[in-house]
Amino acid sequence: MGFHALVIPDHLLDQLSPVPAMATIASATERLRIGAFVFNNDLRHPAVLAQELASLDVLSGGRLDVAIGAGWNRPEYEAVGIPFEPPPVRQARLAEAIAVLKGAFGEGPFSFHGEHYTISELDGRPKPVQRPHPPFMIGGGGRRTLTLAAREAQIVGLAPRILPGVLGDPRSITIEATAEKIGWVREAAGDRFDEIELNVYPSMSSIVVTDHARAQVAALADRLRQRTGVDISEDDLLESPHIFIGSIEGLAEKLRTLRERLGINSFMVGEIDELAPMVERLAGT
Numbered sequence: 363m364g365f366h367a368l369v370i371p372d373h374l375l376d377q378l379s380p381v382p383a384m385a386t387i388a389s390a391t392e393r394l395r396i397g398a399f400v401f402n403n404d405l406r407h408p409a410v411l412a413q414e415l416a417s418l419d420v421l422s423g424g425r426l427d428v429a430i431g432a433g434w435n436r437p438e439y440e441a442v443g444i445p446f447e448p449p450p451v452r453q454a455r456l457a458e459a460i461a462v463l464k465g466a467f468g469e470g471p472f473s474f475h476g477e478h479y480t481i482s483e484l485d486g487r488p489k490p491v492q493r494p495h496p497p498f499m500i501g502g503g504g505r506r507t508l509t510l511a512a513r514e515a516q517i518v519g520l521a522p523r524i525l526p527g528v529l530g531d532p533r534s535i536t537i538e539a540t541a542e543k544i545g546w547v548r549e550a551a552g553d554r555f556d557e558i559e560l561n562v563y564p565s566m567s568s569i570v571v572t573d574h575a576r577a578q579v580a581a582l583a584d585r586l587r588q589r590t591g592v593d594i595s596e597d598d599l600l601e602s603p604h605i606f607i608g609s610i611e612g613l614a615e616k617l618r619t620l621r622e623r624l625g626i627n628s629f630m631v632g633e634i635d636e637l638a639p640m641v642e643r644l645a646g647t
Contacts, residue, residue, distance in 0.1 A: 363638050364645025367395035367427060369630070372402050374438045381414050388422035397427035399563075399630065400499065400519075404433040404444055404452065408459035409484060412466035416490040424491035427517065428463065429499035432456040432507070453506055454478070460498065460514050467495040501561065503534055505546050512550035512558070517628060519561045520544065522604050532592045535565060535604045537624070544624060562620070563630035565604040571636055575600065575608040582607070606631070614640045618647075 368387050370380040384396040396418065401411065411430075419426040432452035433439070439446040458476040465472035466486025474481040490496050500511035501519020511518040520543050523531040533539055540562070548555045566586065570578050579599045586594055599605045603620055606613055617640075620626045631637050 363634075364641040365394065365634070366628075367397055369397045369399040369427075369429065372398045372400060372405070373435060374405075374441065381418065384418055384426075385421060388418065388425060393425075395425045395427055396422055397429045397499065400429040400431040400501070402433040402435075402438075403430055403456045403459045404439070408462035408479060409466055409481060409486070411459075412463045412486050413488075415463070415496070416467060416486065416488050419490035419492055419496050420488050424496075426490065426492070426496045427499055428496050429501075429517075429519075430456065430459065430463075431501065449504075450506070453510065456500075456507075457510055457514075460500070460510075463498075464495055464514075499561065503531075503543070508543055508546045509550040512547040512555070516557070517559045517561055518547050519563070520547075520603065520626070521563075522565045532586055532590045532594060535602045536594070536598050537601045537603060540603045540626075541624060559628050560624070560626045561628035561630065562603040562626055564606050564632055567605055567607065569606040569613070569631055569633050569637065570608075571610060571613070572607065573609050575612065578607045579605070610637075610640045610643075613637075614643045617644060 370383045371377060372380045380398040380401070384398070387394065388396050415426060415428055432449070432455070436446045455478045458478050462474055462479050462481055465474055465481065466484065467490050471483040471485040472481065473483055497516035498514060499517035499519060500507070500515040501521050502508050502511060503521040503523035508518065520540055523534040544560065547558065551558055567582050572578055576596060579596045583594055583596055583599060586592065603624070603626060606616065608616065617629055
């Protein structure tokens with residue numbers, strides 16, 4: 363069908379645990395890549411996660427992507443008694459975890475002494491098939507996280523800065539705000555920017571296939587206004603890299619435009635069957 367990867371969320375909700383689900387997907391397919399979107403760093407020690415991920419890469423023949431984030435869903439933390447610490451603390455812990463993962467994936471024993479993790483002469487086994495390590499995907503909507511992603515990841519996810527129950531920054535879904543985020547990534551990545559894959563995904567609305575896009579977008583604008591008190595124009599929503607409402611041909615053209623205008627070439631769509639015709643048109647182009 364042209365899909366590149368199938369990813370599984372990582373939440374303590376009514377869903378399959380991502381690691382066994384990813385293993386099952388790998389065993390049932392030959393080319394499809396596997397990943398989480400995204401592992402919550404605070405739910406696992408990175409040395410334990412490294413062994414699980416390396417095992418998945420071995421079992422899948424090198425089809426793993428490592429997507430990891432700092433965690434954001436406070437109710438999950440409270441349900442299991444994990445302190446929901448301020449964003450800078452969670453982000454600092456994520457940065458250390460990435461160093462531990464890469465150390466475990468590397469050749470021979472490694473040690474790491476940070477504020478949150480201490481590793482002493484651990485030789486992570488098994489080693490992943492992909493060398494020096496599977497591709498990392500790190501995403502965010504703020505400059506601090508995107509700077510980390512620019513320095514450490516092969517895939518950078520460009521996220522809106524809107525959290526459940528929080529006003530956030532609704533305008534961060536616009537194409538202008540996304541271009542600003544890409545500028546942050548470019549500045550932090552330096553010479554390696556051209557090697558980075560940029561990813562976006564739907565937010566605030568699932569993908570809607572329709573021949574009446576403007577009416578659907580007008581209703582979405584009303585909902586956002588009621589939720590946040592901020593007016594975002596219909597044109598801004600239609601252009602947004604995080605809103606996908608339109609016909610199959612219209613959505614295909616939008617993805618082409620985002621690639622040409624912003625260099626975004628990785629799209630998480632969330633739907634399979636309904637969007638198959640669009641994916642078939644774009645796969646390999």
